[in-house]
Amino acid sequence: xxxxxxxxxxxxxxxxxxxxxxxxxxxxxxxxxxxxxxxxxxxxxxxxxxxxxxxxxxxxxxxxxxxxxxxxxxxxxxxxxxxxxx
Amino acid sequence: xxxxxxxxxxxxxxxxxxxxxxxxxxxxxxxxxxxxxxxxxxxxxxxxxxxxxxxxxxxxxxxxxxxxxxxxxxxxxxxxxxxxxxxxxxxxxxxxxxxxxxxxxxxxxxxxxxxxxxxxxxxxxxxxxxxxxxxxxxxxxxxxxxxxxxxxxxxxxxxxxxxxxxxxxxxxxxxxxxxxxxxxxxxxxxxxxxxxxxxxxxxxxxxxxxxxxxxxxxxxxxxxxxxxxxxxxxxxxxxxxxxxxxxxxxxxxxxxxxxxxxx
Numbered sequence: 463x464x465x466x467x468x469x470x471x472x473x474x475x476x477x478x479x480x481x482x483x484x485x486x487x488x489x490x491x492x493x494x495x496x497x498x499x500x501x502x503x504x505x506x507x508x509x510x511x512x513x514x515x516x517x518x519x520x521x522x523x524x525x526x527x528x529x530x531x532x533x534x535x536x537x538x539x540x541x542x543x544x545x546x547x548x
Numbered sequence: 549x550x551x552x553x554x555x556x557x558x559x560x561x562x563x564x565x566x567x568x569x570x571x572x573x574x575x576x577x578x579x580x581x582x583x584x585x586x587x588x589x590x591x592x593x594x595x596x597x598x599x600x601x602x603x604x605x606x607x608x609x610x611x612x613x614x615x616x617x618x619x620x621x622x623x624x625x626x627x628x629x630x631x632x633x634x635x636x637x638x639x640x641x642x643x644x645x646x647x648x649x650x651x652x653x654x655x656x657x658x659x660x661x662x663x664x665x666x667x668x669x670x671x672x673x674x675x676x677x678x679x680x681x682x683x684x685x686x687x688x689x690x691x692x693x694x695x696x697x698x699x700x701x702x703x704x705x706x707x708x709x710x711x712x713x714x715x716x717x718x719x720x721x722x723x724x725x726x727x728x729x730x731x732x733x734x735x736x737x738x739x740x741x742x743x744x745x746x747x748x749x750x751x752x753x754x755x756x757x758x759x760x761x762x763x764x765x766x767x768x769x770x771x772x773x774x775x776x777x778x779x780x781x782x783x784x785x786x787x788x789x790x791x792x793x794x795x796x797x798x799x800x801x802x803x804x805x806x807x808x809x810x811x
Contacts, residue, residue, distance in 0.1 A: 469776035473787030478759035480787070482766070484780030487773050489766050491759065 463508055464535065464544040472500065483543060490541060495520070499534060503544060509535075553581035553591065555734065556655055557665075557709050557720035562591040570599050573644055578723050579732040593658060594636050597647065601627055601640035610653065612774040619657075619774050626650040632775070634658035652707060652724050656770045661778055665711040666785050667770040670742070672703040672719050678740030679719040680810060681708055682798065683768045688745045689800065691727045696804045702728045703737065707770055710739060712788045739793050741810065744768075748799035753809040756797060758790035765789065 469484035472492075479497030481490045492500055498519065502512055509531065516527040538544045550571040551564045560581050565571050574597070605625040613620045614632075621628040625642035628650045634657045641647040656667040670683035671690040675697075682693045694705040704722035711718040718736035744756065744764060756764070765786055773779045800806040 469780045471780045471783045473762060473783055475758040475762060475787060475790055478757075480759055480762045480783065482780055482783035484773070484776035484778075484782075487779060489763055489783075491763055 463506055463547040464503055464538075465547045466504055467543050467545070470543060472497075481543060486542065488541065490543060496534060499531065503538075553586045554578035555581040555585065556723060557711065557736075559592040559655070559658070560585055560589065561593045561595055563595045563597060565597040567597075567599055570597050570647070573647070577648070577730075579721070579730065579734065582734065592635065593654065595651075595654070596638040598638075598640045599642070599647075601625070602642045602646070604642060605646065608649070610772045612772060614775060621650070621653050621772060621774070623649070628653055630654060630657070634661050648724065652770055653772050657772070657774065657778070659709075660771060660781050660785065663781060663785065664713055665709065666782075666789065667724070668708045668710060668765070669706070669768040669770060670708040671705045672708040672722070673697040674701040674703060674737055675740075675807070675811060677737065679703055679737040680740055681710070681719070681742040681793075682745050683708075683742060683765065684745035685768065689747050690745065692747075692802065693745065693800065693806075694728060696802065697807070701731060701733075703731070710789065711736065712785050712792075715792060717789060717792050742789070742793050742795045743798035744795070746797065746799050748801065750799060751801055751806050751809060752797075752799040753806070754797045756795040758795070761790040761795040762786045
């Protein structure tokens with residue numbers, strides 16, 4: 463599980479999510495899939511839960527979904543939007 | 549003590565100062581409040597101003613510090629101290645420019661804090677009862693567009709004030725000007741469009757998707773980040789702006805032919 467950076471908020475417009483990190487004044491754009499995952503992460507989803515949800519929603523094999531999610535999570539960590547929950 | 553009630557958009561501001569000269573400048577630059585408003589309600593902001601502070605600004609960088617529920621904004625030429633609701637403030641300034649910028653800092657923080665609206669790096673021109681915004685960083689052509697658009701009324705040439713409280717964004721006469729003078733007209737005007745400016749050899753107007761607008765407008769908001777919990781409010785306000793106002797990339801020449809694409 464991961465924790466979202468404390469001061470973030472997001473808006474969804476025409477299928478994209480725009481996330482603002484109020485601490486560092488950084489804006490990040492997420493596509494529809496990224497927004498879908500972002501909202502599950504916010505709710506405290508685990509990697510297994512994310513994988514199952516994504517595989518089901520997009521009709522893709524779980525291994526493919528898991529690989530994509532791991533890349534996405536690594537990116538979100540790198541830009542400071544999430545961190546591992548203690 | 550010299551005092552005045554002034555009004556910026558819908559906001560009532562009570563200003564006091566020991567210096568007659570400072571108050572004279574404020575009375576000249578800002579719209580006097582409607583006596584009915586003064587009688588009917590308390591001011592949104594209570595502000596004390598003094599002069600003789602600092603030196604001319606070498607950079608426009610503002611240092612912000614938070615101590616409990618007080619915020620301090622410091623620049624070479626001004627010191628602004630306010631409560632964290634941006635309703636009671638004092639500012640010490642070097643000159644009129646510093647006073648103008650300190651008041652912009654305070655006012656933009658106040659309207660974002662209350663979810664009322666945004667101050668955008670934009671000129672705003674009225675055509676057919678509708679306000680059209682032309683946004684861009686310094687040098688993008690905001691003042692040029694305002695100048696080229698005359699005799700259409702100019703509501704702002706530098707910092708446009710946009711109210712986002714309802715479903716219909718409204719703009720107001722802005723006292724924060726670079727080249728033109730305020731009209732002091734108190735009536736709000738509905739916002740019809742927003743353009744991101746690019747000076748060009750050709751004229752073109754291309755729609756911008758709402759999500760892209762949010763991404764691109766964030767660095768064109770007058771806002772000095774002091775408190776992350778406050779800063780994060782910007783995204784919802786920008787989202788509302790993008791949802792309700794059609795936006796375009798506007799490529800313009802130094803003439804008023806771009807209005808043919810807008811009208």
